[in-house]
Amino acid sequence: MRSIRITFAALAILGCGGAWAGASVTYVEPDKFLDMPFSKIDRERVLQDLSDHFAELGKLLPAGQELKVEVTDLDLAGRIDHMRRSGNEIRVLRGSADWPRMELRYSLVQDGKVLKSGDAKLADMSYMDHASMINSNESLRFEKQMVDEWFAKTFGVKVRGVRG
Structure with a gap:
């Protein structure tokens, strides 16, 4: 199977002066990610939903x-119930060993200079305990909450809905 790289980039324009801040995401061999649809x-x-986030x-x-x-691995919360596979996939969340995980490499850049970089292994083993804090209709809500907490902690930025 050929290695696939899917790249989604997003930059946000801030203010009248053309100053910008943004994020770009690359998925490294996404067909090898665990537990994808x-x-x-x-x-x-x-x-795309994760890139937008x-x-x-x-x-x-x-x-x-x-x-x-660069996202190098992704395992979504819950598990696909293969016994019920009929045209629609059903993801079952049990709160046991089915927590969301993500592995990534990152760099924060300004004016061509790397301010901060590293590898991160994100996991939220108690994701079901956070359910009341998260919009239940939001897609990938557990994964997004996990990313929000990593982002706030790593970059010292206040993210709405992050505890602490």
Whole structure:
């Protein structure tokens, strides 16, 4: 199987002076990610939804900064119930060993200079305990909450809905 790289980039223009802050996301071999939807359209929707979320977070960075992220692994919350597979996939959340996980490399850049970089392994083993804090209709709500907490902690930026 050929290695696939899907890149979604998003930059947000801030203010009249053309100052910008943003985020770009690259998915490294996404067909090897654990627990992704079967349908190509659903897989693309998941990746686009996460890219859009990183772009929104990028708007919280100081003007002139850009976050570059390479997602190297992704495991969504819950598990697909293969016994019920009928045209629609059903994701079952049990709150046991089915927590969301993500592995990524990142760099925060300003004026061509790397301000901060590293590798991160995100996981939220108690994701079900946060359910009351999160909009229950939001897609990928557990994964987004996990990313929000990492972003706030790593970059010292206040993210709406993040505890602490």
